[in-house]
Amino acid sequence: MSISKRLQTLMERSGIRELPAHLKSGVERGLEQRIKLAVTGLSRSGKTVFISALARHLLQSDQDRSLPFFTPVAEGRITATRNLSHQAPAPFPLTETLAGLQASPPHWPDSTDALSEVRLALRYRRTSGLTRVLGEESTLYLDLIDYPGEWLLDLPMLSMSFKQWCQQQQPLFEQAPRAQLAREWRDRQQQIDWLVPASDTEFSHLCAEYRTLLQQLRKPPYSLSLLQPGRLLMPGDLANSPLLNLCPIITALPQATETADPDSLYARLERAYTAYCDQVIRPFYQDHFRHFDRQIVLVDCLKTLNHGEACFNDMQLALNSLLHSFEYGRSSLLRRLFKPKIGKVLFAATKADHVTANQHHNLDCFLQLMIDDARREMRFEQVDTRCLALSSLRSTTAAEAKLDGQHLSCLRGLRKDNGEEIALFPGEVPVALPRPQDWNSDRFRFVDFAPRPLPAGPLHPEHHIRLDQAAEYLLGDLLR
Ligand SMILES: Nc1nc2c(ncn2[C@@H]2O[C@H](COP(=O)(O)OP(=O)(O)O)[C@@H](O)[C@H]2O)c(=O)[nH]1
Ligand SMILES: [Mg+2]
Incomplete structure (x- = not known):
């Protein structure tokens, strides 16, 4: 139970209906939440684009409804937002990344290799049950932290000697x-x-x-x-x-x-x-890691399918190895050394705009299959997890083609390599992990797209795929 909920119960039990104003503001300040939402994934999985897009949508969430499945936005309860990134010890290049995505023609951000963060303040109205006791409004201070998933691959080295590592x-x-x-x-x-x-x-x-x-x-x-x-x-x-x-x-x-x-x-x-x-x-x-409250792990499933069997198998191994950082049962090395507190992890298959909408569910399931063992361990250790396919910045539009009298769902967009406009049938996401005999050189050819320009003005739900569902899972309960 959250602190605010506990306080409400306590007051109700004691018959206190409302706190005096001077106490109310003190309590309110005490109940302001500071949350560190860490964003990770292997290189090029889409971390920089995800953080930039999410920050941009959240910063306008007091005025526009571009995240309709994010409850506080849908209910119009976010009343003001501020970007406090200049206060962060290692600021994330938000202005530069957004400028690149708004340029004409727009371009994807440069590759990054370090930890950095965006710091936001979201002022919101509480849901009615709590307002009487705690006051109308509160603030969530949110740090979105970008760090390379490659760093998590090193964790097992802490429990090995040099000799064991070589072996x-x-x-x-x-x-x-x-x-x-x-x-x-x-x-x-x-x-x-x-x-x-x-x-x-x-x-x-x-x-x-x-x-x-x-x-x-x-x-x-x-x-x-x-x-x-x-x-x-x-x-x-x-x-x-x-x-x-x-x-x-x-x-x-x-x-x-x-x-x-x-x-x-x-x-x-x-x-x-x-x-x-x-x-x-x-x-x-x-x-760093010890202080994170929530975590999203981004995975580019489609790229690994494109690159064939050896790359896919290696990525699956790496991903499962990386996920050990989120298993910290009583006997684990992590728990003994650092006492981490992450209680919620979202696994997101990024770049869902590389496939047609009828494949998004397959992409959710495919990611689930890739990390099944590690996820079971986490559930066992009471970390709440979910898998979701999303696109932080949707770069394709749906189109239809007719082939032999049948309608075919297609995508339209600009190719990343040469900027040419194309309409294509991207193919299906498999519903099972590919077996050795399933690999052949052209089974998977998911194409990379150039970004569609991000408007300087209001954003809309069409600018992303399910970014709001990710926000709801990761933050929805904190803004009640
Ligand atoms: N189509 C599409 N491509 C994306 C999206 N997010 C990331 N990408 C692609 O993935 C590349 C790497 O993204 P980036 O955020 O820099 O990855 P990072 O290395 O994990 O920070 C970009 O250059 C884009 O080509 C998305 O939402 N849609
Ligand atoms: Mg990056």
Whole structure:
């Protein structure tokens, strides 16, 4: 039960009908809520666009009804809004992103790799049951925090030694496509005597090569996701920091490591691993993650289907590994170390405007299938979860085509790669996870679209798909 509800019950039980004015304003200030809604997802999943669009809709929610399924907006109870992002320690580039989406022609935002936040104040009228006791209005201070999902992939490293981490990475590098791309690096590792003194240059060289390898594996045509350590790809404020000089040993581990010279590559790597855990992973959970109240995890299911079997399987593994950060039953590492408090997680399949409206339900279900195991764990640990397909900035319109006398639902929009207008039948979202025999080179060809210009004036429900349902799930109960 919320604090306000509890107070109401208490007063009713004590026969107090109304608080005196001076007490009322004090209580009201005490009951103002500050909520941190964290937004994550792997690179290019749509975090920047989601936060910009949601912030823009919320900021106009006292005047326009562009979020009809968001109850406080539908009931006209949001009375004023303010953008307080300048107060945030790491402000999100809201003005620049919106300017890009409003430009002519509009363009999608640049890629980002660090944590940043939008801070909003929403003044709202309470639902009638509470107004008598607590006063008409209250304010919700909302931080929307953008951080790379890649950082969550590092969590399991906290419970592993350097040796255990290497043993976990070895089998990954034996499978395609990692094995082919890492062949030279593995050959070089095979020549190394890990226990004898080595120079700083040798050490930096080995680590730099690993970083290049990770960068290649992340790019098309491989487009892999399960790449560790995550900060090597998404450094944030650690770009060029020596803390990112780190790599696993993917060949047989040396014996008698306790005899390793302190300047040996083995000893240096082991120290670098410990420093990374203590100075990079731990502070993120300690300083940020622990304070988040709610979480939305964005997933670009369609892109992974386009990229084929290896990419899809790897993304599914990465996603399930990342979701361990939201399982914190009594015995979990997270609970013991950081006591996180996230009680509600929404999983959103983004870019739902890449498929026709009759496929949105399939997209909900497909995402559910991808994360089924991890979600079951969360339910078990009493974290409330839901899956939803959405589009933060709808860039296509519905069209119809006739083929052999039949009506076909199509999409119309501008291609992202060349800006050309197209109308196409994007295909169906599968209702089951693809089996090995289901993959063939042209089964999935979901096309990327250029943004439609965002008006500088009022936004409408047509500018998004189900962004209001996401807001309702994540924030609706806080604005009662
Ligand atoms: N059609 C469409 N494309 C989107 C939408 N949101 C994101 N995108 C695409 O996804 C790309 C990455 O989005 P971005 O928000 O920068 O991802 P981030 O790396 O997670 O912050 C953009 O450049 C767009 O091409 C959307 O709602 N509709
Ligand atoms: Mg971004």
